[in-house]
Amino acid sequence: MSTNYFFKSLNFENYRGIKKLSIENLRRVNLIGGNNGVGKTSILDGIFLMLARGNPLVISRPFMVRQSKLPFPNGFDYIFHDFKSDKIAKISGAAQGGDYSLSIESAAVNIQFNAQNTVASVNEFSGMSGGNNKGIKLTVATNNNALIDIIEYFQPAEDNIGFTLRQGNVAQTPAAAYVSSGVLNPAEDAQRYSILMKERRTERLYDYLRLLYSDLKNIQLLQEGGVPVLYVEFSDGSMVQTALLGGGFQMMLSISLLMMTIKNGVFLFDEIDNTIHYALLKDFWALVSRLADETNGQVFAVTHSRECVASAIEGFKSVSRLPDLAYFRLEEGLEQTNCIAYDSSDLVDAMSADWEIR
Amino acid sequence: MANIFFDIGQKNNNTRNDREKLLFIEGTDDAYFLDRILANVNADPDYVGLVTVGGTGQFLSNIKSFSKSSQFTTGKNKGLVIVRDVDEDFNGVSNEMAQLFFSLFGVVVRHGEIVVLDGRAYGFFLMPGQDRAGDLERLCLDTVEGKVLALKSYEFLNSVEPVPSDQVFKRLAQVYLAGHVGDLCRGAGRGFNRGQFDDTHAILNPLKEFLSDFIRAGLTVPSVVEPA
Numbered sequence: 197m198s199t200n201y202f203f204k205s206l207n208f209e210n211y212r213g214i215k216k217l218s219i220e221n222l223r224r225v226n227l228i229g230g231n232n233g234v235g236k237t238s239i240l241d242g243i244f245l246m247l248a249r250g251n252p253l254v255i256s257r258p259f260m261v262r263q264s265k266l267p268f269p270n271g272f273d274y275i276f277h278d279f280k281s282d283k284i285a286k287i288s289g290a291a292q293g294g295d296y297s298l299s300i301e302s303a304a305v306n307i308q309f310n311a312q313n314t315v316a317s318v319n320e321f322s323g324m325s326g327g328n329n330k331g332i333k334l335t336v337a338t339n340n341n342a343l344i345d346i347i348e349y350f351q352p353a354e355d356n357i358g359f360t361l362r363q364g365n366v367a368q369t370p371a372a373a374y375v376s377s378g379v380l381n382p383a384e385d386a387q388r389y390s391i392l393m394k395e396r397r398t399e400r401l402y403d404y405l406r407l408l409y410s411d412l413k414n415i416q417l418l419q420e421g422g423v424p425v426l427y428v429e430f431s432d433g434s435m436v437q438t439a440l441l442g443g444g445f446q447m448m449l450s451i452s453l454l455m456m457t458i459k460n461g462v463f464l465f466d467e468i469d470n471t472i473h474y475a476l477l478k479d480f481w482a483l484v485s486r487l488a489d490e491t492n493g494q495v496f497a498v499t500h501s502r503e504c505v506a507s508a509i510e511g512f513k514s515v516s517r518l519p520d521l522a523y524f525r526l527e528e529g530l531e532q533t534n535c536i537a538y539d540s541s542d543l544v545d546a547m548s549a550d551w552e553i554r
Numbered sequence: 555m556a557n558i559f560f561d562i563g564q565k566n567n568n569t570r571n572d573r574e575k576l577l578f579i580e581g582t583d584d585a586y587f588l589d590r591i592l593a594n595v596n597a598d599p600d601y602v603g604l605v606t607v608g609g610t611g612q613f614l615s616n617i618k619s620f621s622k623s624s625q626f627t628t629g630k631n632k633g634l635v636i637v638r639d640v641d642e643d644f645n646g647v648s649n650e651m652a653q654l655f656f657s658l659f660g661v662v663v664r665h666g667e668i669v670v671l672d673g674r675a676y677g678f679f680l681m682p683g684q685d686r687a688g689d690l691e692r693l694c695l696d697t698v699e700g701k702v703l704a705l706k707s708y709e710f711l712n713s714v715e716p717v718p719s720d721q722v723f724k725r726l727a728q729v730y731l732a733g734h735v736g737d738l739c740r741g742a743g744r745g746f747n748r749g750q751f752d753d754t755h756a757i758l759n760p761l762k763e764f765l766s767d768f769i770r771a772g773l774t775v776p777s778v779v780e781p782a
Contacts, residue, residue, distance in 0.1 A: 551571075
């Protein structure tokens with residue numbers, strides 16, 4: 197079992213629905229279960245915020261995937277437990293190369309607009325005593341509070357997020373990719389596919405995708421209306437745009453492309469198993485296991501499905517990587533969210549004797 | 555007599571794991587036996603359940619799995635005990651069980667005693683009883699000691715070739731059950747459940763007291779059905 201994946205443990209404090217939570221003994225692939233509303237997706241969102249903090253879309257993503265939009269004003273209050281933005285939210289953990297922490301606090305900023313009504317300058321006020329806009333300040337530090345970077349987000353107007361990098365370099369933490377059921381990005385798929393083409397690694401991708409379509413011959417990157425589009429060519433010569441090939445195929449394509457093109461990354465999967473037919477879940481997890489190992493990635497996947505966990509066990513066994521798998525069930529406690537951890541042998545014992553793990 | 559405290563089914567049967575008090579036992583024959591004993595002590599099947607683990611080597615993994623289930627972690631479970639055979643080495647099995655409870659729950663327990671820690675009752679009982687070798691079959695046979703059929707069964711088994719020492723009581727129980735009037739029955743526990751042994755015998759009192767203590771321990775709601 198290789199252990200050079202990024203996060204070894206994670207702690208959340210005053211973040212979203214989580215007052216306090218510790219998750220220890222993380223593995224390369226971590227399945228997360230628990231009741232609705234307990235904070236499973238918040239964990240994925242929190243990791244994503246920590247690692248992709250330089251991208252403003254990360255802030256509004258929880259609203260975008262639900263076809264909603266960030267409130268205005270005070271749109272960042274949702275980040276804080278019980279919307280109490282006077283407290284600091286914190287996500288931290290032991291990681292490869294040292295400890296990391298992300299502190300999120302409300303910050304007052306004074307936005308100066310220019311004649312075109314675009315933001316000319318943003319000045320920070322200490323505390324919340326001044327300024328004309330309520331923003332948030334994200335501070336990432338590593339061992340011994342050595343600062344990595346500070347980023348401030350603010351809302352100059354409705355449907356608008358501005359940000360400024362105050363200090364540091366956001367590239368010091370691993371790349372993160374987030375995949376949710378029903379949320380796909382064909383343009384990114386096309387972009388990543390072109391990387392594989394340049395690196396002459398497309399044959400390997402085809403092998404992975406033949407789990408779903410055994411007659412897949414290749415994938416073509418075409419232009420349609422000036423937009424790059426992926427087409428699958430089948431052995432009978434027919435060509436079908438990937439968008440028409442079903443959610444399971446698109447999901448496997450997106451995940452394969454992400455994991456094949458991001459090294460040392462952290463991958464966040466939100467209930468993606470419900471797009472994949474149960475008979476393919478074992479092969480899907482075997483593929484995830486293999487890709488994560490090959491690219492030194494780490495996976496966090498939320499699932500409600502016992503079948504998904506059982507398939508993951510079988511999939512990891514089939515590629516002899518069972519110790520890379522762990523399962524964590526979150527439970528609402530009085531003062532904190534509790535985490536029940538299953539390593540792979542706990543998981544095998546519980547599932548084989550038909551004990552409930554969810 | 556129908557089974558009350560368990561559901562007949564597969565080798566591993568944990569369908570009653572939502573009950574507040576759970577008895578972890580080896581297999582179905584033990585379940586039949588304890589089903590009758592629990593009825594004897596007026597346990598309420600809504601609060602007490604039997605969980606079969608499929609063999610003596612499966613206690614640790616099953617109880618560990620249960621300790622991670624939400625029934626346990628959210629505090630719905632109020633107690634768990636193991637009832638199992640000694641077989642040949644009382645001290646060895648006793649130490650093994652004590653170690654199991656200590657490693658999983660940090661609780662120190664001894665044969666026949668119930669300990670309550672953080673509102674949850676723990677314990678184990680080894681059959682046939684304190685400092686004795688043997689098993690469920692021996693305990694059942696003890697209840698009919700001196701009865702004609704038991705004596706004749708013993709005479710018969712003595713008259714044939716010697717049997718392995720670890721199988722004496724199992725084979726004796728089979729001879730006894732074969733000679734008993736009524737439906738054929740292949741397990742001592744099942745025979746006990748059907749009334750082919752004496753469920754009022756004093757040899758069963760330590761087990762009944764252990765179970766009564768377990769059922770009463772830390773109770774917030776009545777889990778014993780008062781006799782009408």
